[in-house]
Structures are given as C-alpha cells and as structure tokens.
Amino acid sequence: MEQKTKLKFWSIVMLTINSIIGTGIFLSPGGVAKQSGSMAPFIYICAAIFAVILALTFASASKYTKESGAAYAYVRTAFGDDAGLYVGITRFVSASIAWGVMATGVIKTAFQIFGYSSADITFGMQTVGFIILMIVLFIVNVMGTKIFSLVSNLSTIGKCVALVIAILAGIVIAMMTGNHMAEVDALVNADGIKVVPEMTTTNFVTALVAAFYAFTGFESVASGAEDMEEPEKNLPRAIPVAIGIVAAIYFGIILTAMMIDPVAMVTSSSVVVLADVFQNPVIKNIVVIGAFVSMFGINVASSFHTPRLLEAMAHRKQVPSVFAKRNAKDIPVNAFIITTLFAIVIPMAFAYDMKGIMIISTIARFVQFILVPIAVIMFYYGNTKNPTVETAKKNFTTDVVVSVLSLVLTALLLFKFNWAGSFSTTTEAGTSLNYFAIVSMFIGYVIIPILVYFYAKKQK
Incomplete structure (x- = not known):
C-alpha cells in the first residue's frame, strides 16, 4: 500500500500564508482607507496585532489534539459534542461563504486581466468562470496531497513575490514623488x-x-490536521511564523500605497484596488497578476480546509457518514463536492456582491474567537468534558494570558462594531435594512445548525 504523503513544517507555513493572503489585502484597502484616511497603515498594524494574538490562541489549542476540524475539534473536546457541532456547522457555512468571496475575486480579477471592467462582467460570465474555477480546484485536489502541496507552495511564492515587488517599487516612487498620505x-x-x-x-x-x-x-x-506531519508540534510553530511574515508584507504594501496615491485607494472602482495606486503599467500589471495568483492560491487553500471540516464532523456521525469517505488518493471527494456546491450557490444568491458576503463571513468567525480561547484555558487547567486531549507542554503565558487578552479584544470589537450599518444598504432613496443578508445569517447560523443537531441526535 502506498504510504500517505503528509504536509511537513514549511509546507504548513506556506499553507498558512496561502490561507491568509488572498482577496483581503487586494480588495479591503479601499474600504479601510475610506473609513480611516491616513490612519489606514496604523489600522492594519492594529489588525495584525489582533490577528497575532488570536493566532497564538489557535496555535495553543492545536497542541492539545491531533484531530482535524480546527475550532470544531477544540470546542468539541472542551465543551462536548453539542457545542462542537454548532461551531463545526457554522464554521462550515462561514468557510463556504469565505471561499465564495475568494472565488468571486479570482473570476473578476481574471476578467480584469483581459481588459474587462467591473461593469462589463455579467452574471452569466461570472457564473461560467466560477464553475470552471471549481473544476480546476477539484482536479488539483483529487490528484493527491503531493500535487496539492506543490500547487499551494507555488501560488504562495508567486503572491509574496508580487507583493514584495510592489512594495519595493512603491518605496522608490515615494522617494521620488514625496509622501501624499495627508491628501x-x-x-x-x-x-x-x-x-x-x-x-x-x-x-x-x-x-x-x-x-x-x-x-x-x-x-x-x-482543519486538515490528520494530513499534516506531527500537527500537535508543527502547527503551534508554523501559525505564528506565517502570521509574522504576512503582517510584515501587509504593512509594507499599505504604507507605500498610501504614500503614493491614497486618493486612488478611496475612489477606485477596480476589482484590484491596489493596482490603481500605480501609474506605471508594468507595476500595475504585476499587482493585478499577483492578485490573481494570490486569490487562486487562497482558493486552493480553502479547497483543502473546508471539505475536511465536514469530514471531521462525519467521523463523529454529526453529519452523514458519506462525507467521511475518501478516494484512492486519500481525498474526501464527497465532502469536497458538497462544499463546492455551497461555495457556488451562496455567492450566486448574493449576485456576487463581495461586500455583503465578506461582512457575513467575517462576523461569523467571532463565535470561534470567543469559544476557542475559553477552550485553551480549560485545556491548561485540565477541565474538559472529553478525556482525549493530547499530552502537551503547557505555557501559562500563551495558554492563559494570551487567551484572556483574545477574549477581551473580541468582546470590545463586537460591542463597538457598526451592526446596523453592516446589515443595511444605502441608495439615493435612503438607507434600508438588507433583509437578504439578515435572512442568510439566520438560515446559516440558526436553521441549519438546528437541522444538523436533530440529525446528530437521531444518529445517537
């Protein structure tokens, strides 16, 4: 029997970077700059600090179990099957939504490369491109972990190279033209x-x-811990290393972009906002192509994570066991197919409105950001409902202090977040509630979890 190929430490680091750098850094700067102006680089520093603190919490949690499922596994181990089920299914929904956001970005960027503006891209064109992308991702996945790892690593290197080139070019331009950030x-x-x-x-x-x-x-x-080599040792080291690399790249690109042309950041209607900062066509094309590689890479990462979350729940018989079956290449094909359907249908339902699905995807993660730190504290003190926690080297600072800090920061963000503005739409006629977004949230985070809960109870 062929020995199963698993992801090693640096492949996990690459996968983590690939999982983070994607649509966000190419699409979010305009909205951030519009809210914060010249303080945008500072906002990204604060976001990086928050991400590092949360990442350390998730890295600490990964020490205590080899199970796949990430937050699902941590919460289930700490609080029991019911709490784990809710986090697992809502994570699956939010991850599918996030995948849809990123796939939308890939298709729109591909059309931009071929000279189409956002207004030229019809619903039909977007849908055809979407389906083609999913077929490509399916082929990459079913060819096995070795091919997947190669594609993931190459796309990670490609996106990092494009961003570093843009940073270096931006520094040179800023030195020649001066700092325009205050404009x-x-x-x-x-x-x-x-x-x-x-x-x-x-x-x-x-x-x-x-x-x-x-x-x-x-x-x-x-989420795919069982496909990694010594995940209880490699994940806690790989995640912080990857976050540090990403934070340095993000700060560099936002700072140089704001120094060159912050007005373009705010007023751009392009899919890849960062590209409009650069007037030089060569640099502009590098940024656009880099965005495409980046977004494709994060789709590759999502096609790895999300199906394995469903698979982890299937192993626990909380969703149909058919999703736990793997093919000859050791890939959870059935879980991949149903996840792909979610990732296609949700963006189509939102007519590929990236802002709407991006907000829902982001907010949904906060359930994990509250429960996982509490789980880590429980792991540290040995107070869990499930006795399968792996023996791990405990650390009071990372396991308790950082987890408490994560909880405090998450609570502050939730308290001060503009909920009304995020679930409303503003037109010339005025502001009204976005009922479609509200109903989608209700279905994804109330109705579907209830249905899955009763299915799991019936199986028991």
Missing part, C-alpha cells in the same frame, strides 16, 4: 462633504474589522 484626509465629494469621516471609536472598529478580514484564514489551517 486623503482633505478629500471632498461633489457636495463638498469630506469623504473620510472623523475618526470615532465606531469608525475605528469598523475599519479594524475590514482590515482584519485580510488576516483571516489562520483559524482554518488545522
């Missing part, structure tokens, strides 16, 4: 009203959440 704070619209609002606590938090989206993805890396 965005004075920008006004046709009615003479300032585009960038005054920096209030609410605006700061809203901008921070938007920036934080660019750092999400680390929480899903452990």
Whole structure:
C-alpha cells in the first residue's frame, strides 16, 4: 500500500500564508482607507496585532489534539459534542461563504486581466468562470496531497513575490514623488462633504474589522490536521511564523500605497484596488497578476480546509457518514463536492456582491474567537468534558494570558462594531435594512445548525 504523503513544517507555513493572503489585502484597502484616511497603515498594524494574538490562541489549542476540524475539534473536546457541532456547522457555512468571496475575486480579477471592467462582467460570465474555477480546484485536489502541496507552495511564492515587488517599487516612487498620505484626509465629494469621516471609536472598529478580514484564514489551517506531519508540534510553530511574515508584507504594501496615491485607494472602482495606486503599467500589471495568483492560491487553500471540516464532523456521525469517505488518493471527494456546491450557490444568491458576503463571513468567525480561547484555558487547567486531549507542554503565558487578552479584544470589537450599518444598504432613496443578508445569517447560523443537531441526535 502506498504510504500517505503528509504536509511537513514549511509546507504548513506556506499553507498558512496561502490561507491568509488572498482577496483581503487586494480588495479591503479601499474600504479601510475610506473609513480611516491616513490612519489606514496604523489600522492594519492594529489588525495584525489582533490577528497575532488570536493566532497564538489557535496555535495553543492545536497542541492539545491531533484531530482535524480546527475550532470544531477544540470546542468539541472542551465543551462536548453539542457545542462542537454548532461551531463545526457554522464554521462550515462561514468557510463556504469565505471561499465564495475568494472565488468571486479570482473570476473578476481574471476578467480584469483581459481588459474587462467591473461593469462589463455579467452574471452569466461570472457564473461560467466560477464553475470552471471549481473544476480546476477539484482536479488539483483529487490528484493527491503531493500535487496539492506543490500547487499551494507555488501560488504562495508567486503572491509574496508580487507583493514584495510592489512594495519595493512603491518605496522608490515615494522617494521620488514625496509622501501624499495627508491628501486623503482633505478629500471632498461633489457636495463638498469630506469623504473620510472623523475618526470615532465606531469608525475605528469598523475599519479594524475590514482590515482584519485580510488576516483571516489562520483559524482554518488545522482543519486538515490528520494530513499534516506531527500537527500537535508543527502547527503551534508554523501559525505564528506565517502570521509574522504576512503582517510584515501587509504593512509594507499599505504604507507605500498610501504614500503614493491614497486618493486612488478611496475612489477606485477596480476589482484590484491596489493596482490603481500605480501609474506605471508594468507595476500595475504585476499587482493585478499577483492578485490573481494570490486569490487562486487562497482558493486552493480553502479547497483543502473546508471539505475536511465536514469530514471531521462525519467521523463523529454529526453529519452523514458519506462525507467521511475518501478516494484512492486519500481525498474526501464527497465532502469536497458538497462544499463546492455551497461555495457556488451562496455567492450566486448574493449576485456576487463581495461586500455583503465578506461582512457575513467575517462576523461569523467571532463565535470561534470567543469559544476557542475559553477552550485553551480549560485545556491548561485540565477541565474538559472529553478525556482525549493530547499530552502537551503547557505555557501559562500563551495558554492563559494570551487567551484572556483574545477574549477581551473580541468582546470590545463586537460591542463597538457598526451592526446596523453592516446589515443595511444605502441608495439615493435612503438607507434600508438588507433583509437578504439578515435572512442568510439566520438560515446559516440558526436553521441549519438546528437541522444538523436533530440529525446528530437521531444518529445517537
């Protein structure tokens, strides 16, 4: 029998970077700059600090179990099957939504490379491109872990190289043309009203959440732990290393972009906002192609994480066991197919409106960001409902202090977040509630978990 190939330490680091750097850094800067103006680089620093703290918490949790499922496995181990089920199924829904966001970005960027503007891309064109992308990802996955690892590593290197080139070019341009960062704070619209609002606590938090989206993805890396070599040892080391690399790249690209042309960041209608900062066509094309590689790479990562979460739940008989079956290449094909359907249908239902599905995807993660730190504290003190916690080297600072800090920061963000603004739409006729987004949240985080709960109870 052929020995199963598993991801080694640096492949896990690459996968983590690939899971984080994607649509967020290419699409979110405009919205962040519009909320925070010249403070945008500072906002990204704050988002990076928050991400590092949370990542350390998830890294600590990964020491205590070899099970796949990431937050699902941690919460189930700490609180029992019912709590784990809720986190697992809502994680699956949010991960599918996030995959849909990233797939939407890939298709729109591909059309931009071929000269199409956002207005030129029809619903039908987007849908055809979407299905083709999913077929490509299916082929990459069914060819086995070795091929998947190669594609993941190459896309990670490609996106990092493109961003580093943009940073270096930006430094040279900024040295030649000067710092224009303050111009965005004075920008006004046709009615003479300032585009960038005054920096209030609410605006700061809203901008921070938007920036934080660019750092999400680390929480899903452990979903495929059983396909990794010594996950209880390698994951706690790989996740912080990857976050540090990502934070350095993000700060560099946002700072140089804001110094060159912050007004373009705020007013751009392009899919890849960062590309409009650069006037040089060569650099602009490098950024656009880098965005495409980046977004494709994070789709590759999502196609690895999300099906394995469903598979982990199937092993526990909380969802149909058919999703636990693997093919000859040791890939959970059935779980992949149903996940792909979710990732296609949800963006189609939102008519590929990236802002709407991006907000829902981000907010949904906060359930994990509350329960996982509590689980880590329980692991440290040995107070769990499940006796399968692996023997791990305990550390009071990372396991308790950092987890408490994660809880405090998450609570502050949830308290100060602009909930009303995020679930409303503003048009010339005025502002109204986005009922479609509200209903989608209710179905994804109330109705589906209830149905899965009763299925799991019936199986028992």
